[in-house]
Amino acid sequence: LAKTTQPISMDSYEGQEVNITCSHNNIATNDYITWYQQFPSQGPRFIIQGYKTKVTNEVASLFIPADRKSSTLSLPRVSLSDTAVYYCLVEGNTGFQKLVFGTGTRLLVSP
Amino acid sequence: GAVVSQHPSRVICKSGTSVKIECRSLDFQATTMFWYRQFPKQSLMLMATSNEGSKATYEQGVEKDKFLINHASLTLSTLTVTSAHPEDSSFYICSAIPGQGARRFGYTFGSGTRLTVV
Numbered sequence: 343l344a345k346t347t348q349p350i351s352m353d354s355y356e357g358q359e360v361n362i363t364c365s366h367n368n369i370a371t372n373d374y375i376t377w378y379q380q381f382p383s384q385g386p387r388f389i390i391q392g393y394k395t396k397v398t399n400e401v402a403s404l405f406i407p408a409d410r411k412s413s414t415l416s417l418p419r420v421s422l423s424d425t426a427v428y429y430c431l432v433e434g435n436t437g438f439q440k441l442v443f444g445t446g447t448r449l450l451v452s453p
Numbered sequence: 454g455a456v457v458s459q460h461p462s463r464v465i466c467k468s469g470t471s472v473k474i475e476c477r478s479l480d481f482q483a484t485t486m487f488w489y490r491q492f493p494k495q496s497l498m499l500m501a502t503s504n505e506g507s508k509a510t511y512e513q514g515v516e517k518d519k520f521l522i523n524h525a526s527l528t529l530s531t532l533t534v535t536s537a538h539p540e541d542s543s544f545y546i547c548s549a550i551p552g553q554g555a556r557r558f559g560y561t562f563g564s565g566t567r568l569t570v571v
Contacts, residue, residue, distance in 0.1 A: 376559045385546045385562030438485040438550065441560060443497040
């Protein structure tokens with residue numbers, strides 16, 4: 343199972359763009375990169391998933407370089423409600439792999 | 454789609470008693486579900502993999518006789534904390550993915566159960 347490394351915490355202000363980078367040096371060919379968001383006392387929630395280059399949805403963008411050893415989650419114009427823990431995981435997109443959660447990044451958005 | 458319901462959301466029990474937590478996939482069948490435990494300010498730790506119709510697979514260090522898992526149907530897995538002690542107080546979360554595991558939107562997680570043992 344690929345291990346991921348991401349900053350423990352980040353601070354931002356409302357309206358700013360936040361970029362959280364995750365390292366996954368041992369990612370396998372069949373692995374996808376998935377980001378989850380977790381609010382206090384709730385289960386994680388899927389944000390975005392990608393394999394390479396760039397993926398964008400209504401919530402975030404995910405940038406993945408050609409070597410796929412890292413990825414960057416980009417949250418445009420964050421609001422106070424984006425304060426949460428963000429987890430980067432690598433996983434296959436089929437089968438029943440066990441997910442190994444790293445430390446996650448605790449994002450604090452201030453007014 | 455892909456909704457996982459977890460019940461109860463919070464429970465307080467006395468030391469020495471047992472508590473059952475339910476995890477249901479509401480709109481899909483899940484042959485495999487996962488149970489996690491999360492202590493305050495920490496990450497999720499996988500406890501066990503629940504397989505429908507067979508025994509659960511426990512992670513190293515997790516006592517299978519203390520954390521009983523039953524996955525009797527394709528939509529329900531239960532975690533029973535037996536003879537609970539204050540150190541079992543934690544946030545328990547389940548997750549599942551549909552069918553044969555093909556997914557475009559990652560794993561779906563329940564809302565979690567806050568267990569407090571007094």
